[in-house]
Structure formats: C-alpha cells, structure tokens
Amino acid sequence: MRCCLPIMGQARIKSSAEERAEAAFTENMSLRRVFMVRGRTSAVLLMKAARSEDAETACRLLAEEFPASALQQISFVAADNPSRKLYSELKTICPNLQGMSLDTVHLAMAWEYSTTRRRSKGSAALRRILSKFAAVDTKTMKQGVAQRILDEIRLDEPFYTRVEWIRAIAALTNVYKGEVHKVSVSPGPNRRVWQLLHSAAAERSEWYMNNIRIRHALASHRLHLLPSGTTSNEALHYEINRCFKEIQKLHQASLQQKLEILQLGKLLSHNRACYHHTTKQVQHGEVLARATRQTIWSSNDWSTWCAELLDGPGPKLKAELPKEDARAWQRACSAWQCEKEAVSFLSSKQKGYEAYGLHTV
Incomplete structure (x- = not known):
C-alpha cells in the first residue's frame, strides 16, 4: 500500500535483487502491506502493517492479535482471494469456521481498470x-415441485450447478463485446477483460456462491x-x-x-454510532470528535501520574513508550543505510573524476 512506501531502511518494492540485498532491512523484515480485519458490523478489529497477505501471515497475525475466545466466534470469512490453503490454515486457529466467500466487487473493479477506473455500461x-450474490430471499420450494424433482432424478447424470451465473456471464460478454477485449491494467499481470471473466470456472464460482x-x-x-x-476494506484502503x-x-x-x-x-466512532443513534447521517470525523471531547484524566490523576515519574528530587523522566526501543533500533539501521549510500555515492563520484583524469583533494 501507499502508506508503506516511505518507510526508511527498506528497499522499494520494484527495486532489483541487488538493491534489496543492500537495504538495511531484508525483504523478510520489510513491511509491504496493511492487513485489515473488519467484523460483521464493519468495525475495524485489526489494522497491522505486515510483509505480505499470504495465508501464513494472515493466520499468524490473527493468532497474535486476537484471543482464542474471539477466534472461536468466527464462523464465516470473506476474502479478496480465497483459496483452499487459506481456508485450511484458518481452520487450525478458528475451530468453528464454516465457510469462506469471495468478494463480489473485485471482478467489476478489475473490469474498470480497462476504462481508467471509470464505470462503463459493461461494468x-x-x-x-454480482449484486445477486448478496441477495437474500425467503422463498421455499413447494412440496409438489420437490416431489417431482425427487422422482425425476437420474442417477446416471451429474448435478448441474451455477447455470444462472454462467449464463449471465455469457450474455454479458455477448452484449458488450467491445469492452471485453480491452486490456485491464490491474495489479498483477495485465489481462483482457474476457480473461478476467473466467471466474465462472468451477472452483471460483463456488467461492462466489458461498x-x-x-x-x-x-x-x-x-x-x-x-x-x-x-468492499468496506477497500474503502478503508482509500482512507x-x-x-x-x-x-x-x-x-x-x-x-x-x-x-x-x-x-x-x-472503533470509537463505530461504537458510538452503533449504541447512540443520530437523527441524521453524521460523518466519521464528527462522531469521533464528540466521542473524544471529554478528557480521560482528571487533574488529580494527571498529577499523580506525573509524580510517579519523579526520580527523587530530580527532574521528571520521560515516559517509557512501548515502541521507543524498536524505533531507536530502526533509526540506527536507517542511519547506517544512509551512511552506506553516501559512501557508495562518493566512491562512484571519485571514479568518475578519475576517468576524466581529475583528482580530488
């Protein structure tokens, strides 16, 4: 993500192998992604910078950041790119996990990469x-229809599934032939839109059906x-x-x-919005400002806390911040990297002077 680009001490994501080897932080120590978890009500439960978003990293962060009682409450998971490996890894830490689904918006977003991120008639x-995958109905099958289906089952033929989904994709590519041949410049290898619509394949369709x-x-x-x-995570990426x-x-x-x-x-604004309903829609910033308008310390509490920092008659000491040690170590690594780059620059500059027969003092 963009917020991980200015981190000091780690190589750029598109740098060569030599540049990554010379960086202060190795590739395993670099932070490239922000792993986020939202709850059923869209509450932001986790926001952590990580090296990647693979199955092992996802399970490790969930196990580190959530107690076992919270992981036991997870029944369903929606992911950008679900897989059997991710499901099996999550099943080891979430014993009550029942199913995993594929996001229903990314396919349309990939289509819109071919139209400079603008919504077209085809997208x-x-x-x-795709909105049909989020629809819920209360229809039940009539008893007569159910009995007729049972009577007409032929054991020598397989079950036919996903027909409506496949027909819809086929109709879409037929109506919008001009758009499906455009190239989608989406993250990853560039492909034409009709290649993205291979999501009607068996396994990927089941993730949608979930x-x-x-x-x-x-x-x-x-x-x-x-x-x-x-979709709520995508909005959080933008924010x-x-x-x-x-x-x-x-x-x-x-x-x-x-x-x-x-x-x-x-979390503060989400909690207030859930338990203290407003008469009209209020922006997140306004809810957060009202949630934090009261001080969490009284004057006596503040004086007591400051008194605890006294070292006898001496001056007040600085508070021990939880990330100060890590920041000091990273600052030292970044300084070493800057010094190394400066030496490399001066060395290359010296070689350039010598190539022209010049010498520096």
Missing part, C-alpha cells in the same frame, strides 16, 4: 449481476450491517492512503503506531 451491468450460503446461514437481523464481501498522502519518510514502528491510532479512532 455497471457486471455489478448488477456469499449466498453465508447470508442464508445468518439470522435476518444480523444482515443489516453486514457489508458485501470486502489509509489519504491519511499517509503527505508523509515522505517514517519508521516501521511509527507506521504501526499510526495504524493503531487510526484503528482506535475507527
């Missing part, structure tokens, strides 16, 4: 099709605040990048601390 039609299964497995009163797939837009350089510990503060602010 709008695809979004309408959206319907999960919503039907939940009680109706729990669906009001349930987001569609991982994080906007917060770090003006930052040029920072340490890894500073990034983690800023993300924790941002997560706390999101």
